[in-house]
Amino acid sequence: MWMQAGATVKCDVYSFGILLFEILGRRRNLDETAPESEQWFPKLVWVKYESGRLLEVVETCDGADEQDKKTADRMCEVAFWCVQQQPEARPPMGVVVKMLEGEMDIAPPANPFQHLMATPKVANMWTTVTSSVNTVSTGLGSQASLASSTFSSSRVHSACMV
The missing domain is CATH 1.10.510.10 (Transferase(Phosphotransferase) domain 1)
Known part of the structure; x- marks a missing residue:
């Protein structure tokens, strides 16, 4: 087929x-x-x-x-x-x-x-990746922001590896 x-x-x-x-x-x-x-x-x-x-x-x-x-x-x-x-x-x-x-x-x-x-002209969109950090306004403060940032970065990294 x-x-x-x-x-x-x-x-x-x-x-x-x-x-x-x-x-x-x-x-x-x-x-x-x-x-x-x-x-x-x-x-x-x-x-x-x-x-x-x-x-x-x-x-x-x-x-x-x-x-x-x-x-x-x-x-x-x-x-x-x-x-x-x-x-x-x-x-x-x-x-x-x-x-x-x-x-x-x-x-x-x-x-x-x-x-x-022909060499394909592809913009490298991965050079300007920014992670959105969700801040939890409980007593955790910067630790919650860091965990959220790490999670977002690892998701982007995993998506690039697929």
Whole structure:
């Protein structure tokens, strides 16, 4: 029950993009034995693509010529379009076929893994935690205030540890 809405056409396009990566690299898209930065192949391909070193990750056969390299680049760009994070940004399968066959030009793809690479900007709300101290106006005075303060602090600490 991981997918409540069921499979869609856009899921098929995404899966096809992953398949293109696996064909290009001659490996599965996830390799847990690889170093962490190289475990998920599509993300590694993007990093190499962005830096102009795509051929480092694309397994070429002996004797690959310039046309083979262009085909690999084309497949890679199509795969990036297929695995865009937002389903609406993925092309329909008919367009994917036309791009692969060279009938359509391929616009430079947007980074489909931006959501995985960006450092999240989260405000650190725990640096300004203040405890509310309930003072009991019986004869206990500061001891009741101290006990209440200690209890509030330990609750905040426990909540952070969960």
